[in-house]
Amino acid sequence: MLLTISFEPPNDAGIDATVLGYLLHKHPRKVQTFQAPVGDIHVFYPEATPERCTAAVLLEVDAVGLVRNKRFRGDALALDHYVNDRPYVASSLLAVALGTVFRTAMTGRSDSYPELAERPLPLRIDIPVISVRGSGVEDIIRRLFDPLGWMLDERPIALDETHPEWGDSRYSALTLTGEVRLGEALRQLYVILPVLDDSKHYWVGDDEVAKLVRSGEGWLNEHPERELIIRRYLMHQQSLVEQAESALGGVTAGSSDAAPAGVDASAAAAGADRPAPLRALRADAVIAALHDVGARRVVDIGCGQGALLRRLASDRTFTEIVGTDVSAQALETASRVLNLQRASDAERERLHLLHGSVVYRDERLRGFDALVLMEVIEHIDESRLDALEDAVFTDAKPSSVIVTTPNADYNPIYESLPPGAFRHTDHRFEWSRDEFARWADGVAARRGYTVEFRSVGGEDADHGSPTQMALFRRSAA
Template sequence: MYLTIKATGEHANMISHLLAKNPHNLYDRTEKGARVRLVYTSSEPHDTEAMLFVTPDPIELVKGTPDHYDITQYINDRELAVSSLFCSYIRPALGTALNGKPKADYMNWVDYQFDLQMTFGPVASDLPDHVVESLFQPLGYEVQMERGEIDYSFDLKNRSTVRHIQISGQQTLQQMLRQIYILIPVLDNYKHYYINEDEIERLRRYGEGWLSTHPQHDLMIKRSLRFAPLIKEYEQQVANDASMDTLSTEISTHSVEDATAQADSAEPLEIIDVLETDTEPPVVRLNELRYRAIVEQVSLLPQRKQVIDFGAGEGKLSVRLGQIEGVEQVWAVEPSMQSQLRAIDRFAKLEGRTDDVIPVITTGSLFYRDERWIDQDVIILCEVIEHINEVRLPQVIHTLFTDYRPQTLIITTPNREYNEVYDMDTEEIRHADHRFEWTRAEFEQYCTQWIQNRPYTFTISGIGEKHEQYGQPTQMVVFHRTGGQQI
């Protein structure tokens, strides 16, 4: 991971004082499981360039954490792509410039607009090029992107989604750093930490003066905060700030005479509490609605003693399934050890509850046959299939319908049409790990194909707030076995 900062023109070498890094010394530190180095490739009065280079150690990153036992650290790009993890290295290395606090002798240079160029990468973004450009161009930058050509031995794609991005323009060093500090996680759409109210403070602090007026403001907020309650809290805080600013402006325009006259008036001055408590009902997250819909379906099934939750994650749905009357066994099947450990902690809290079935966590995958799952009552894939490459999906479907033959199979997956309601680009998908997202018609077509020559029927329904044109955000299919011979 790298970030280069280049200044040209008069006083270009002053950026070294703003960075608080001596061009003749190598900055070399170990931060959070990575080696962080900053070196100057040029240090001339009219041409100064510094490069921040980060070399992560995937083993050191997970030592002492639940990830220590998760092999996925070796097979993903998260530690190698510029993302929120990279931003956590920017803060300690470039914190002086980011916060605009150099030595007193150089404070006047904080507001100086240099001819700057910043290049960073590799960026693994699901956003199309024109959306990436729309994030930087309104800020006054020229944008250039480079992609690598890739050569597969099979038909998949011939251009990498990974890009190296260069932005250039006249700007203060602090402002440009603040902007990429917020925009890098927006591009990557991945967080290496739990998103909470601290993220709101980060946006407000480093987005001050530019984020609220940006044409892509809504996209940035959605990809930064993700969850409706946090987005609502952010919007409320911004509205409160605006109200307070307005109130302060109105008060400051009154002269002493106006204030005196108002004090003598028979009508008292009405003070409006701009922090009035919000009385709207709480927002129910889509994930919660999915769980409720699945639990309702399982509760209505005549055969529901044995339930298998594939891709169980941290076990939230599995716990709900164990609370359904008539369910005697719940298998929480999950390949990630990190998620398994969290599920184990969740299930441990159920000890002593006589009315609940405690799920059994187990390692498993849809890519190989497991004798335990044959002829069970219910198999559930909640938001799982879209994470599977389409070329491998037929194998999974064959395993489910031909090998396992459940009485009921429940699958949920995103409705791509509904992305319009989220103001997403037509090429954009909801999560970086999604391999595809289907329209309602495409999903129904696939379901029809899957049960050809197989003794199953199916019904499709939607989950979440309904749009007249685009339907609901999640689509759910319930397959029922009708008996007969498998083919």
């Protein structure tokens, strides 16, 4: 199986394209072969000129060796061990090969060209044969790569070119083009290749969770298909899925979006109907509240990597959308998720990203219909909440403010969350329903707003809902 990575810098960039060899830590003038349990991995450069450089990874799968190696698994039927598409279809075997030969490049480290390793580059990735298996795979290639800023060219492969009436096979050729950091592109492929195939050709254990967390850094946490990626990467093993959700969410011992006690894990693993994840319900509730107040011009404060912004952008009700965050790196990721570089002029006028902090006055945020603080306040030191109140309710002073935050009363529902622990390591506090109500009522009284409280997520009779929302409306003068 084959994969190629091409780098063609702009003519005016003053960059020799062969620096790709330094970034990949593989010399363009050498053919290198590496032995691995999956077979022999060859790295070579079909072209290496100052204008364009292409690195190729060719994996010669040892089908017999795979059968005899206890690490790799197959079907119970002996024939399927030997007669299959492993030698040519991109799969978890190719992901293993990428991890083997480009381990340093995947970390984003380059001693020779650190500035190029740290910035997005114009890349083209070609995978001649790829396959999608499993359930829920409609348009899955686009669903997985689009949010990461890639442009896709997927070309079905005919069953037999001499018999076009037979139609297409289940295989495709795939080309990805985009401006992405090289290390991040490699880590995305490392995760997504086995996700597309919905299979791992080796045993999946606890160490796979750590690999997923490392490889998903910077892009997976806010991916709209995060749940699908995690589930398929970990072969639908519910215990591993829960570990990954917890680790990726940065939760101390449980995930705020994980299923609470009482959910039938075996049914979930078998693909039975499950409730939508809390993060999706939360975004739905915020958008519903925005519609309820008739908002058209909206600011998402603490937008992170753009999960809510993507939902807002797809709703033409909203005529102007602004995302702000204190993290420049998060805004850079959000820009890729929203595909702003390729957006039309009209869309770029409609959607803006701003660097800023919720605890400082910012004249750019004045005059909007609504400001959203979705899971933001719990990340602010309580001593800084007065500054947040001043910046949002006095200076920006929108017609409406929507605030969501975890409900601490609900935490005992999560069996894996120790008593007194927060759902996220960066949370400064988590309020009970009474504490949240006291804060929101006080803000409303001081700043000339009314407040309505709403529940988000399945509600427990004793503990309430996992997320609580306050919807502030500015009182008439």
